[in-house]
Amino acid sequence: TRETHFCAVCSDLASGYHYGVWSCEGCKAFFKRSIQGRTNYVCPATNQCTIDKNRRKSCQACRLRRCHEVGMVRDACQRERRAPCPTRKAEPQQIQKSVVHEHMENPMASKPSQAKDGYLNVRPSGPVKFANAMVEPLGSLSSEQFLTCLLNAEPPNMTCHHDVSRPFTAERLMMLLTNLADRELVHMIGWAKKVPGFVQISLRDQVLLLESSWLEVLIMGLIWRSMSQPGKLVFASNLILDRDDGECVEGIFEIFDILLNIVQHFRELQVWMDEYVCLKAIILLNASMMVATSEKDGSRAKVQQLVEATTDTLVKCIARRSLATPEQFRRLSHLLTILSHIRHISNKGIQHMYSMKCKNLVPFYDLLLEMLDAHTLQEDSWTQSQGIENAQKSPPTKRPRNVPP
Numbered sequence: 001t002r003e004t005h006f007c008a009v010c011s012d013l014a015s016g017y018h019y020g021v022w023s024c025e026g027c028k029a030f031f032k033r034s035i036q037g038r039t040n041y042v043c044p045a046t047n048q049c050t051i052d053k054n055r056r057k058s059c060q061a062c063r064l065r066r067c068h069e070v071g072m073v074r075d076a077c078q079r080e081r082r083a084p085c086p087t088r089k090a091e092p093q094q095i096q097k098s099v100v101h102e103h104m105e106n107p108m109a110s111k112p113s114q115a116k117d118g119y120l121n122v123r124p125s126g127p128v129k130f131a132n133a134m135v136e137p138l139g140s141l142s143s144e145q146f147l148t149c150l151l152n153a154e155p156p157n158m159t160c161h162h163d164v165s166r167p168f169t170a171e172r173l174m175m176l177l178t179n180l181a182d183r184e185l186v187h188m189i190g191w192a193k194k195v196p197g198f199v200q201i202s203l204r205d206q207v208l209l210l211e212s213s214w215l216e217v218l219i220m221g222l223i224w225r226s227m228s229q230p231g232k233l234v235f236a237s238n239l240i241l242d243r244d245d246g247e248c249v250e251g252i253f254e255i256f257d258i259l260l261n262i263v264q265h266f267r268e269l270q271v272w273m274d275e276y277v278c279l280k281a282i283i284l285l286n287a288s289m290m291v292a293t294s295e296k297d298g299s300r301a302k303v304q305q306l307v308e309a310t311t312d313t314l315v316k317c318i319a320r321r322s323l324a325t326p327e328q329f330r331r332l333s334h335l336l337t338i339l340s341h342i343r344h345i346s347n348k349g350i351q352h353m354y355s356m357k358c359k360n361l362v363p364f365y366d367l368l369l370e371m372l373d374a375h376t377l378q379e380d381s382w383t384q385s386q387g388i389e390n391a392q393k394s395p396p397t398k399r400p401r402n403v404p405p
Contacts, residue, residue: 008070008161009063010056017363019072020179021161026056031067034060035074070161071179143313146196150277150313153194155187155221160236170249174362178353180236182368184218195281197306202299209303211374212287215346216339219259220280223342226263227271233259251352258345262338269334278314279335283342285310 005014007024014022019031034041041061043049049062056063141149160180166172192210193199199206225234233241233256243260246252285307314335318328353372357364364372 009066009072010051010053012053012056019067019074021071023072027063027067030060030063031072034064034067071183141196141309143316146309146313147274147277147317149194149196150281151274153191154277155184155191158184158187158236160239162239164238168245168248171362173245173249173252174356176239177235178362178364178368180239181218184221185214185367185371188214188217192284195284195306197302197309198284201302201306205299205303209284209287211371213284214371215349216283216287216342217280219342219346219349220276220283222259223263223266224271224273224276226259227267230264230267231260233263251355255345255348255352258341258348262341262345265338269331271335272317274317275314275335278310278317279339281310282307282314282336283339286339
């Protein structure tokens with residue numbers, strides 16, 4: 001039997017997954033009316049009214065506030081459930097022109113909306129003197145300025161709405177993780193646009209790099225957050241899991257084990273935050289090795305220049321540790337080696353999510369679904385191109401001469 005779900009707003013029985021959360025028909029309709037009608041509700045009391053099944057109609061202002069607090073958002077509607085794994089794949093051009101492009105082209109799209117203020121802890125912006133660093137020529141930035149920009153670009157900490165008293169089921173855990181990933185993606189796009197020089201490359205290449213590296217970037221953030229809690233994975237400030245929590249989902253247990261091993265490696269290396277932000281930027285930019293970046297307007301050269309600038313900044317961060325030169329090289333090698341392990345676990349994660357999508361077990365949101373589909377297309381395209389390239393390099397096989405009988 002399927003799990004019974006309750007409305008995240010009023011705790012009534014949920015009729016389905018609407019606007020990013022499980023909700024009843026009443027709260028679904030109320031939220032729809034509110035966002036379409038641009039209403040301005042006013043609470044007659046102190047903006048702290050109790051919203052439950054019996055009192056949800058008593059205060060519209062607090063009911064709408066509650067909708068926002070639990071994560072209901074206008075553009076988080078899931079796509080309608082479709083037949084699993086269609087044989088025809090979407091064209092790359094169709095993917096690039098939808099949700100990801102909207103966030104890249106719209107300066108406001110990557111900022112937290114008012115609807116999310118109830119559950120996001122937004123950090124203050126960095127120093128004003130570095131505000132335009134992402135559009136300044138890279139040569140004009142010192143390594144210190146470059147590092148400051150990366151530190152100021154860090155996304156906010158996330159929280160996750162869930163009932164901690166309820167045990168995890170496969171469906172519930174995956175719902176929480178996919179919901180969280182979709183919200184993190186919005187902030188990840190905003191973070192990428194603050195990486196110095198990233199917006200100077202072509203929009204097409206910006207999208208390709210994000211589509212190729214998004215899960216690795218999210219995993220790097222997960223690893224960093226988890227360093228202070230041995231044996232735990234800190235997906236959000238109030239969603240902290242251990243390896244046993246992954247047993248309820250087929251295939252997740254192994255992924256959790258690998259993640260915990262990488263976290264332990266980070267902890268043993270005592271990775272500093274300045275090293276972490278450099279590594280995360282390298283993951284984003286090094287994705288150019290997996291995609292065909294454009295020669296137009298020197299975009300490919302700009303990407304390479306960004307990779308070199310980020311690597312130079314990382315080297316200088318390591319030099320601050322007052323290590324002997326051989327130790328510095330050894331540390332750099334250890335840190336960069338971890339990136340290959342992150343790519344490995346990212347590929348496993350992509351395969352697992354794609355399997356969940358094909359089985360139609362949990363709803364996927366527009367941005368997450370698009371990133372997943374785009375990554376799968378890129379992997380297939382890269383594999384095919386490598387096969388063609390290897391075939392062209394291979395010497396032709398000599399055919400045996402026909403020997404007459």
